[in-house]
Amino acid sequence: MMQYSSDSRTVAPPHGPMSEEETGDEQPENESAVEEKPELSLEEQLSEAIGRAEKAEAEIGYRDAEIVNMRRRFATDKAELMKYSGYNLAGKILPAIDNLTKALDAAEDGPLADGVRLTKENVIQALQNEGVTPIEVGTEFDPNTMEALTTLPASEEHPDGSIIDVLESGWMYKERVLRPARVVVAKE
Incomplete structure (x- = not known):
């Protein structure tokens, strides 16, 4: 409750004068508490x-x-x-070459087989012009360019690690393997 002085112009708080916290006027306790940055x-x-x-x-x-x-x-x-912009397209064309090869294997000699052979050669030539080349399958298995789908026991004719059969031809696109040659490998 507020108390009024007798002249009714000043109002004093009920418990005496206001503290520093109540007034918000804080005075530094010590002048050295306020650090002044020395001028450089x-x-x-x-x-x-x-x-x-x-x-x-x-x-x-x-x-x-x-x-x-x-x-x-x-x-x-x-x-x-x-x-390597043509890498994906070249990979999509390879199954067509495989199908042309299968058609030639099943076809009898004649004009139709000649047409299929010519078509296959033209497609392969176009791919080679763009940097697609068949993987040469030698006598030894190369894990960098070949994939062994199965193994058969080694023999005198096919020593350990040699290629017995090529199930699917492999192709390179410039320096990258487009499709590994899928082979059967002799293993001891």
Whole structure:
């Protein structure tokens, strides 16, 4: 409850005068509690500014190097994409070549077989012009370009690790394996 003084112009709180917390007027207990930053001399200010400038310059150098590296990576990736842009299409054409091969194996000699043979040769030539080449299957199994679908016991005719049969021809697209040759391998 508020108490009024006799002249009714001043109002005092019910429990005496207001404290610092109530008024919001805080007085520093000690003048040294308020730290004042000492003024730097011109040389110190200059030295500090030069330090900040050198740090900013180094940061800009790092970012410039990052940008150069990123541009180099993008250029390399773009060249790689351009180089292998026909990879998927070539892979989709290979089953057609396999079907033409099967048709030739089943066909009797004649004009129809000649037409199929010519078509197969034209498709293979077009693929070779774009960098698609058949994987040469030698006598030894190469896990980089071949896939062993099955193994058979080794013999004198087919020593361990040699190729007994080619089930599906393999193809390269430039330096990449487009489809591994699927083979039967002799194993001891």
